[in-house]
Ligand SMILES: Nc1ncnc2c1ncn2[C@@H]1O[C@H](COP(=O)(O)OP(=O)(O)O)[C@@H](O)[C@H]1O
């Protein structure tokens with residue numbers, strides 16, 4: 249599904265990603281470990297088509313992201329990739345409902361009633377049934393991440409990218425969120441690429457890649 253080949257990226261004169269390649273199959277779960285500054289977030293942004301590599305290629309179902317212009321990349325992301333972040337990136341003044349809707353509101357290939365159906369269903373799947381009208385402000389960190397997970401899956405993307413999704417959570421809540429990923433992976437058959445510092449979390453994915461100074465360790 250995803251093939252990453254020979255990616256290289258420098259910021260100014262500093263090489264941040266060196267010769268990185270890996271693959272993720274359909275429905276596969278992969279973790280990336282590595283110290284702070286090793287290039288994990290940059291690599292996720294390149295996989296998502298948010299940052300262009302200096303060389304190398306990302307193939308997504310055989311389509312090279314190098315061949316897409318900015319507008320096509322935005323559409324590619326909207327249809328194919330869900331995002332989950334350490335700091336949730338929710339809109340605090342909006343309700344749970346509206347934050348989940350943010351994942352799909354520009355999608356005109358999904359009818360409005362189907363969008364509503366998915367929002368209700370996902371709120372149930374992440375354990376927030378009946379709470380769609382609550383505002384984000386009042387939620388705990390774990391609940392916020394549940395909303396973000398629902399948002400990431402609303403478009404039924406084949407790939408979800410998660411950048412340290414449990415980094416702001418205590419260990420018990422982190423475990424609950426990982427259990428939720430596992431349940432949702434079974435249900436939605438989505439591939440997950442999860443960046444984490446936590447060896448226990450990495451061990452729950454099918455494959456673990458380790459980055460050091462911009463390179464994958466083998
Ligand atoms: N937009 C940018 N401009 C310049 N340097 C950057 C930029 N983004 C990341 N870096 C640098 O690239 C390196 C890798 O960063 P990052 O991918 O965020 O690592 P990680 O997520 O593993 O902590 C760091 O040295 C960071 O300072």
Ligand SMILES: [Mg+2]
Pocket residue numbers: 288289290411
């Ligand atoms: Mg990072």
